[in-house]
Amino acid sequence: MNGHAGPSNGATPSGSDDGYASQSDPSTSTGPQINGYAQPPSIYEAHNGDIINHLFHAGFQTGNYSDTLLHVRATVYRLHALILSRSPYLAHLMSTTPQTSNQCNIYVNLDHEPEVTDEGFHLALAYLYSSAALANVRPENARSVLAAACFLGRMDDLCDYAYEMCRMSxxxxxxxxxxxxxxxxxxxxxxxxxxxxxxxxxxxxxxxxxxxxxxxxxxxxxxxxxxxxxxxxxxxxxxxxxxxxxxxxxxxxxxxxxxxxxxxxxxxxxxxxxxxxxxxxxxxxxxxxxxxxxxxxxxxxxxxxxxxxxxxxxxxxxxxxxxxxxxxxxxxxxxxxxxxxxxxx
Known part of the structure; x- marks a missing residue:
């Protein structure tokens, strides 16, 4: 990793103030068992929410401590291999691309994917870090988000969300x-x-x-x-x-x-x-x-x-x-x- 904060990743999607909402949704409704005792939901919900917010804002939006440079069309993203590995397509790119100076440069070719716009791809990448990206999926870009999510793979929730917005539009x-x-x-x-x-x-x-x-x-x-x-x-x-x-x-x-x-x-x-x-x-x-x-x-x-x-x-x-x-x-x-x-x- 590069050990310092990098430039902001891409442009803020149009139609929003700072681009995204905070992410703090819990995945379950009951607390975990620790040493045989059930913990109050507020403890782990707040903790998990803080981690996701940190990953999203410090990781995706600013590119802090990135170990992977993702090149797509005219944009370069400073991202993190562990998060990108959630996508089978990106995981394959990283595993087949040599690393130099503890950093991996991967290139995503969208020349034959006109349905995947820059904005759609940006939001699909953002969703790998946090569901806060959903705040910027709109009828105008939902089809592109759907295409990008299908392209990256293993993003069924985002695909279903974008598809439903397409259907309603x-x-x-x-x-x-x-x-x-x-x-x-x-x-x-x-x-x-x-x-x-x-x-x-x-x-x-x-x-x-x-x-x-x-x-x-x-x-x-x-x-x-x-x-x-x-x-x-x-x-x-x-x-x-x-x-x-x-x-x-x-x-x-x-x-x-x-x-x-x-x-x-x-x-x-x-x-x-x-x-x-x-x-x-x-x-x-x-x-x-x-x-x-x-x-x-x-x-x-x-x-x-x-x-x-x-x-x-x-x-x-x-x-x-x-x-x-x-x-x-x-x-x-x-x-x-x-x-x-x-x-x-």
Missing amino acids: ITLDSLPSWLEFLDSVAPPSSDGSSTPVVDQHKHMRMAVFGPYAQRLRDDIFNFLVVRLPTLVNFGGQATPATPTTPHPDGSSAPADTGRETLLQVHARVPFELFKAAVESPSFNLGSTHARFKFAKDAIELRKQGIARGAEETVVLAFGGSTQSTGVLVTRKMRRRQLYKIGDTT
């Missing part, structure tokens, strides 16, 4: 950003006439989230087909306790406005999600013909944007499975026109 206002994310991690798809091409960058971007990638997909799908129609009062089925889309004058959105909102949203949805939503029995669009008309109107809007270069169609399909909604959506990529060599017409 899916709203009509934030939906465009979630749809962009969904498209970036979407699995390869095909219209059935060709073999899907695997985009390695998309695959790697999805892989960092592990099982949470599918859970987030399911949450976005549930918002589109279950929650959103209720929020915009589609079909006028909202109850007095159900929030509706407000107008500037404070009134609720009428049914036709709700339908228009749904159309505008589904005009920007990636095809596989659009198809699954329209064909889902959970998407309460009324009768089969109402579902067909909705899909047809949405496809007309999609032609002007996200579906350019493709032919999307909707057909009525009667019979078959009892779970069928009677509507099928298909897609075929348009082929480029071929020209003969030397053709000048």
Whole structure:
């Protein structure tokens, strides 16, 4: 170790005063047994809290007595091998990196992990020292924190906390950003006439989230087909306790406005999600013909944007499975026109 205080580790996350709250939460509700006598909880709770606060403030925030320099992008952290070893990824880096002058330099490569931002990585590192880092996890950075926690490994509590905040942050206002994310991690798809091409960058971007990638997909799908129609009062089925889309004058959105909102949203949805939503029995669009008309109107809007270069169609399909909604959506990529060599017409 270097035996002296170093510079502060990284920048204080935005949106807070000193960056973090104090950590003093006890892990149990009864005192330990010492020489056969139960000790008052206040003794060990205060002692454990003091140790964690010291490790966090003197260790992580100021880098005192560090024995490991962690390099990530443009930031260098002065940290401690014993704490970093809580992460399997960092433990492996330290065990395979030679030490010089009683100090280890490790380099974390995030070039292929765009979901792991500097702020997200900072908070995940902070959580290795103390749960005080949770005070700075917000809807705006929760997805990056989730990615960083999954990347470092063995941080299930932080992953669950960040995931839950992500799930709760899916709203009509934030939906465009979630749809962009969904498209970036979407699995390869095909219209059935060709073999899907695997985009390695998309695959790697999805892989960092592990099982949470599918859970987030399911949450976005549930918002589109279950929650959103209720929020915009589609079909006028909202109850007095159900929030509706407000107008500037404070009134609720009428049914036709709700339908228009749904159309505008589904005009920007990636095809596989659009198809699954329209064909889902959970998407309460009324009768089969109402579902067909909705899909047809949405496809007309999609032609002007996200579906350019493709032919999307909707057909009525009667019979078959009892779970069928009677509507099928298909897609075929348009082929480029071929020209003969030397053709000048």
